[in-house]
Amino acid sequence: MGPMPLLSVKNLSLTIESQKILHGIDLDVEPGEVVGLIGPNGSGKTTFFNVISGFLKPTSGSVFFREENISTMPPSLRARIGIGRVFQNFGIFRDMTLFDNVLVAFESLPKEQRTALGDLKKKVNETLKLVDLDHCAKKKASSLSGGQMRLLELARTFAARKELLLLDEPTAGVSPKMTSQISDLIRLLKKEGRTILIIEHDLPFIRRICDRVIVLDLGEKVLEGKPEEIHSHAKLKEIYFGADPVT
């Protein structure tokens, strides 16, 4: 018997206005594992993240975190028990300073975790230093480039000690140099033993970082395996490029 999964999704389905968005998805994510979630636009990847983080309620099926059924738990409570999220559309607070962007993340932690961090202001500076943004701590986040915004959001989620991180296209719209920096940061998270579920379109990036890859198409899980197996799978080409069906 393997280790207890950190995240367990059982037969998850979501129907909105009689349209099936997700259908019968099963998924176990082990602690410390990095799992890539890929699939064409409209396959339900971000919706799947919205269900795991609590912004959408499943029509049927359940989500377990550390064996606790969290299917009806509100998003803020899921965050407080250890589920962090990085958004596709930059989840930073643009009109707040970089310093306040990180500070508010620490202030929102449960009391015992907040106390364990010690001096919050010192911790904020350390977090900004990690991504080379400490020199502009007092600037508004809106002054950052897309890549820097992404780094800020990642560093903030990273520093808030979330056990499971849901990263939604962290390299989208980011320069190659920044992509490499983001990739280094995710590797650091992996080294620290964090569990990561990551949506990406950049397949070489997924191949470099992930232990396992899940492919979604039209709301269903159609493939699952090691990155190198999935990368060369004919079904993947069919999904993305509409090649002849595999027989």
Added chain:
Amino acid sequence: MQLLVNTLIAGSFAAIMATGLALVYGVLRVFNLALGQFALVGGYVTWWLVQPLGLPLPVGILGGIVCGALVSWLSFEIAVRPFYKRHPLLPLVSTIALSQILDGLIQLIFKEQTRSILIRAKEMVHLGSAVISMEQIKLIIFTVVLLSATAWILHSTSIGRRIRATVAHSQAAESLGISSALLHRLVFIISGTLAAIAGIYVGIDQNLTPVLGFTITIKAYAALIAGGKGNIWGAVIASYFIAAIEQLAVGIKWFGYYLPAGYQGSVALMLIIVLLLIKPTGLFGRTSRFA
């Protein structure tokens, strides 16, 4: 000079209302059409405690503020919370219904008479060519203190940072562990409390009438829209800007004639329509919201 004084008096009242309104719109993304009635609750309860009951003014003010907060909390639970997550426009309808109910109750309890919290003769002060009462000076100073305190809370406290984070990106804020349910309730009550304070302001400076609610609400909305929806400081500046336009409209001669005072409110609202045609995001609006 008198126009400037009048602008400060009218603008300060509108700024208190608009701050609460901008907070609610910024955080909950809903329109509350019963805000003017919350102001009347604050004003009338203070009048009732100070005049018929003869309690000291500070006690009356405290009573008015507490009642305003209670009414806004009940209103949130009954007319907003069951609806706003289903569709953001539903509270618009439910708060219109609520405003009608509150209007009826205010008329029933306090009768259709004008009421003033202070009925004694006001001490007048001359500032150059302008005249202002001591009460008005105190109200203007109080508004500056209140708005400064609001700015300090929003920018320098943990709860303020959480409110601003929710205004900027509600889902990201929730993903950090900020409970939207608690924050929405708190912001709605703060907004109602600010409205009650504004109602007490009117009751001290002028007279309260039971039909004032809708006019107050519309003025606050004009400031909210002109300032850029959800932008608190934009709404505050717009409150003073609209007050200045209103004073200018009836306070100076236009082509040799004075405009009748009854047109004062309409001129400001016409200006809002023009402004929205030219700059729909408002004077300080952006595509993204900010506090």
